[in-house]
Amino acid sequence: MDLQTLTFIIVGITFAVYVGIAFWARAGSTHEFYVAGGGVHPVANGMATAADWMSAASFLSMAGLIAFYGYGGSVFLMGWTGGYVLLAMLLAPYLRKYGKFTVPEFIGDRYYSKAARIVAVVCLIVASVTYVIGQMKGVGVAFSRFLEVDYGTGLVVGMSIVFVYAVMGGMKGITYTQIAQYCVLIFAYTIPAIFISLQLTGNPIPQLGLGSTLTGSDTYLLDKLDLIVTDLGFDQYTTSARLSTVNTFAYTLSLMIGTAGLPHVIIRFFTVKKVSDARKSAFWALVFIVILYSTAPAVAAMARLNLHQTISPEAGQQLAYEDRPSWFKKWEKTGLLEFKDKNDDGLITYTADPAENEMVKVDRDIMVLANPEIAQLPNWVIALVAAGGLAAALSTAAGLLLAIASAISHDLLKGVLLPNISEKQELNASRIAMAGAIAVAGYLGFNPPDFAAGTVALAFGLAASSIFPALMMGIFSKRINREGAIAGMLTGLVITLLYVFQHKGIMFVASTSFLGDMPANWFFGIEPNAFGVIGAVANFAVAFAVSAVTKAPPQDVQDMVEEIRMPDHAGAPVEIEQSLDH
Structure with missing residues (x-):
């Protein structure tokens, strides 16, 4: 069976499963729509998380970036994994103990302010929409190759699928769909990796x-890769550091605290019955995450090796453009x-020298999808990878869209503008907001500003600069008041956005990410994608400064902060009576 037909069948089956689950698990109440009824098993919730x-x-x-940047691309691996640990240790159990639906709701209650809740909604929407754009890039890349449709058609089809199972099922449908x-996605990622590892090294792990x-051969895989890339003029794969030390630190930390501040992940810990289940969910989620993240460096190195050995054979040899393999033609x-014959010799020159390099475009996001084709794996494996890429993009997109919808319907509409609407009206509003x-x-996905991970890094930076500090101070500091929290969130968000857009907008970020040359106006050599950590520092500083010169929070709020951190009565949410300002 040809690849396109097999891909249609496998992707079609997976989509049918997603839609079927949505109808089976459709939400009938706001509690099911927002937090799946609060009764998801920890293992299942860990897998969905x-x-x-x-x-x-x-x-x-991620693997595409590591493939091309080598050691320098490890900031994504370290930042995202470390961020999940921060989330699981410092935020998730405490927020679950408080027992409210959303992050803006917690911020509104903790800082006894509707204004704080509205600011949190704005921060959430800005970060989440930016993040969704990255998912749309992934959907477009996967569809454009394996279903042989254009990028725009791929987006429309993908969003239609999300519309059905997210709008119908809410968090309940999304949870079981994400399982x-x-x-x-995990089978799609690991099975090709096992095949290629066996093919290259004889080791199935x-x-x-x-x-x-x-x-x-007696040559190690990484030694061979270092030899190939340095012969072509690229930096050594295992030692290249395209970012300065300061930039690397800032990028990693921005991704870490941005991960810990992502509302669509935090809300997952509200779908279990009690705090102990939230901790178990965090453990299982980390187990499931490690399977893919520990495989990514191997996928990256093997993909880069296969790419160069196919396009640039042994030293002194060049591949004729007319003899390029079928995977090359399809991509x-x-x-x-994209290839451009600069010297009209009909041969492909792939080198680090921009003047001589004829591979004028090799999109980093294609590496995981193209690798099985380059390695000439069976068609069913290649089709499975397409289904996995779509599953990864759609699962996160659904969670983000639910976070946006709940912020609009539950936090803005029900919480501020129309507090007396019925549950049915709120549920309908949630579905309209989701649509x-x-x-x-x-x-926005029709014109993505960057490669997927670069756009996502911007989203993480926005979450790091605005949401994460407010949550941390809300849990661990009784002295931070509503004035300080509001001023801090606005400061962090605004200076991060200004720093990004002052460099001629987001498109400039795409052209400068990971470049060795530092523009003169970069703050301490920190690129825009990594600036979220500076925004977070400003957020903390402003919040503490403003709180120090304004009135302390009411005593009941301070008592609530103490109670959240108490280990006893862990299963019971805290109930407080307080009046919210307007």
């Missing part, structure tokens, strides 16, 4: 294959791989 967290950036883009999507010798049709969020996300 992993799928929610491992987006197109994790599945498609299925995790199974699809990719993590071990990365440090093994090549089949029939050329997508516009994500609107899907439409906006689809529109």
Whole structure:
């Protein structure tokens, strides 16, 4: 069976499963729509959390970045994994103990202010919409190649699927859909890795294959890769550091605290019955995440090796353009791989020298999808990878869209503007908000500003600079008041956005990410994608400064902060009586 037909069948089956689950688990109340009824098993919730967290950036883009930047691309691996640990240790159990639906609701209650709640809604929407754009890039890349449709058509089809199972099922439908999507994406990621590791090293475990010798040779895989890329003028794969030390630190920390402040992941810990289940969910989610993240460096190195050995054979040899393999021709049709014969010799010159390099475009996001084709794996494996990439993008997109919809319907409409609407009216408003969020996300996805992981890094920076400090101070400091929290969130968000857009907008970020040359106006050499950590520092500083010169929070709020951190009565949410300002 040809690849396109097989891909249609496998992707079609997975989509049918997602839609079927949505109808089976459709939400009948706001409690089911927002938090799946609060009764999800910790193991199931851990799997859904992993799928929610491992987006197109994790599945498609992370390994592609590591493949091309080597050691320098490890900031994504370290930042996202470390951030999940921060979330599981410092935020999730305490927020679950408080027992409210959303992050803005917690911020509104903790800082006894509707204004704080509205500011949190704005921060959430800005970060989440930016994040969704990255998922749309992943959907477009996957569809454009394997279903042989254009990028725009892929977006429309993908968003239609999300619309059905997210709007119908809410968090309940999304949770069980994400469990299925995790199974699809993890098999799609690991099975090709096992095949290719066996092919290159004879070792079926990719993590071990990365440090093994090549089949029939005494040369280690990484040594061979270092030799190939340096012969072509690129930096050594295992030691290249395209970011300065300060930039690397800032980028990693921005991703870490941005991860810990992501509302669509935090809300997952409200879907279990009690705090102990939230901790168990965090453990299981980390187990499920590690399977993919520990495999990514092997996938990256093997993909880079296969790419160069195919396009640039042994020293002194060049591949004739007319003899390019079928995978090369198919990816050329997508516009994500492009060759330009600069010297009219009909041979492909792939080198680090921009003046001589004829591979003028090799999109980083294609590496995971193209690798099985380059390695000439069976068609069913290649089709499975397509289904996995789509599952990763759609699972995270659904979680983000739900976070946006709940912020609009529950926090803004029910919490501030129309507090007396019925549960049915709120549920209908949630579905309308979800449909609107899907439409906006689809529109923005037609012109993604960066590769998937780069766009996602911007989203993490926005969450790091605005939401994470407010949550941390809300849990661990009794002295931070509403004036300080509001001033801090606005300061962090505004200076981060200004820093990004002062460099001629988001498109400038795409052209400067990971470049060695530092523009003169970069603050301490920190690029815009990594500036969230500076925004977070400003957020903390302003919040503490303003709180120090204004009135302390009411005593009942201070008591609530103490109670949240108390280990006893862990299963019971805190109930407080307080009046909110207008």
